[in-house]
Amino acid sequence: MEAVFAVPCSSTSRSRSSTPRKHCHCSQCRKHTGTHWSGINVRRSALHVRSAESVRWYQSSAVVQRGFCSTCGSTVFWNSTIERT
Incomplete structure (x- = not known):
């Protein structure tokens, strides 16, 4: 199943599978x-x-990066900078 996510300015993220x-x-x-x-x-x-x-x-902190759309400012991603073992 493909999940589709869009921000107000129409930049779109897609995923083939999600949890x-x-x-x-x-x-x-x-x-x-x-x-x-x-x-x-x-x-x-x-x-x-x-x-x-x-x-x-x-x-945004020692262990997190946040991604946003540079066109409209919408929050798009959250990324942990901690390596998982």
């Missing part, structure tokens, strides 16, 4: 979104991003 939704209520996520954060976990190998050049990243 159940994840939620976070930490202070970082609440500051970033204005409420709790909700998303899905997608392996990079399963992710296709249309207009990938529009995605910008910033380091």
Whole structure:
């Protein structure tokens, strides 16, 4: 099943497969979104991003990067910088 995600300016992320939704209520996520954060976990190998050049990243903490659309500012990605073993 392909999940499709779009931001208001029409830059679109697609995934061929996804896992159940994840939620976070930490202070970082609440500051970033204005409420709790909700998303899905997608392996990079399963992710296709249309207009990938529009995605910008910033380091929001020592262990997290956040991706956003440089055109409209919408939150697009959350990425842990911790290597998993």
